[in-house]
Amino acid sequence: MDLETIASRFGWSDEEVRARNSICEIGKICYQRGLISASDGNISVRLSDDTVIITPAGGMKGFMQLEQLTRIDLAGNLVDGRGKNSTETGIHLVCYQERPDIRAVLHCHPPHAVALSVAEIDMQMPIIPEMVVTIGGIPTTPFATPGTHELGDSIREVVRCSDTLVMRNHGSVTVGGNLLDAFKKLDMLEHTARILWLAHTVKGGLEPLSDEAVRKLLDTRQQLGLGGRNTLENRCGLQGS
Ligand SMILES: [Zn+2]
Incomplete structure (x- = not known):
């Protein structure tokens, strides 16, 4: 059955069909890429009437x-x-409550990023230039029990100032103007985690980029006019913030 037929059968608007379809497509990619397994993770999109497909x-x-x-x-x-x-x-409701600017939330269990949080290796540290320019540091939120109210509350403060985060020993949350945008951030987050993981296996105690290098990268970010909330820019969760 094509999308149009399914939409008319269930009485969905074009916007709702697109949202449902993007959730199924991104779910498939996350599964195939090993960013979730079995029934892990959850995905949502906010529609223009402020309801959420999840x-x-x-x-x-x-x-x-x-x-x-x-x-x-x-x-x-x-x-x-x-x-x-x-x-x-x-998790999703807290993101939409705190961030009127976003339309999609993606929660996955990316193995390298979660492993770094288990090993207490900080992803907030600026090491990869591309990350500093695009999404900034990646904060880790304190452990909270999945399936309880604690979990949503545990990310509330951080999601106000970051489009990406890792919930300790659990998984990632990325938000964006649409689902592809949230997925792009997840992709960068896990790719960075993999690089850091490899670097840690050959040399512990990695050094961050210098303050001067970070400043220049943030200038580049400003010149490029990149959107989203970057923790190295707004100093969220960083020393001296
Ligand atoms: Zn989870």
């Missing part, structure tokens, strides 16, 4: 069908759709 509890995100996704309001109540929305819906 993956269901327990479903395998690499094999989602459009009609399996649920639509909720910003208080987490089901607007339509059968089934139950994600057990980690709280």
Whole structure:
């Protein structure tokens, strides 16, 4: 069945069909790339009427069908759709509450980034120039129990000033103006984690870039007019902030 037929069958708007389709596509890519396994992770998109399309509890995100996704309001109540929305819906609601500027939230379990948080290796440290220019440091939030209200509350402060973060011993949260944007940040986050992991295996205690180098990179970022919230720029969670 094509998208148009499915949309008219369920009475979805074009915007809703596009949102549902992008969630299924990105879920597939995250699964194939090993950024989630089994029924890990959850994905959402906020529509222009401030309702949210989100993956269901327990479903395998690499094999989602459009009609399996649920639509909720910003208080987490089901607007339509059968089934139950994600057990980690709280993460998404907190992101949308704190960030009126974003339209998509992606929570995954990228193995290298999570491993670094387990090993207490800081991803906030500026080491990779590309990261400083694009998304800045990657803060790690304190451990909170998945499936409880604690989890959403544990990221509230940090998501105000960062488009990317790692929840200690658990997974990543990336946000963006659309789902592809949130995925791009996840891709960069895990790629950086892999580089840091490799570097740590041959030499512990990595040195950050100099303050001077970081300043020049942030100047470049400003000249390029890049959007998003960069923790090296707003000093969120950094010493002296
Ligand atoms: Zn999770």
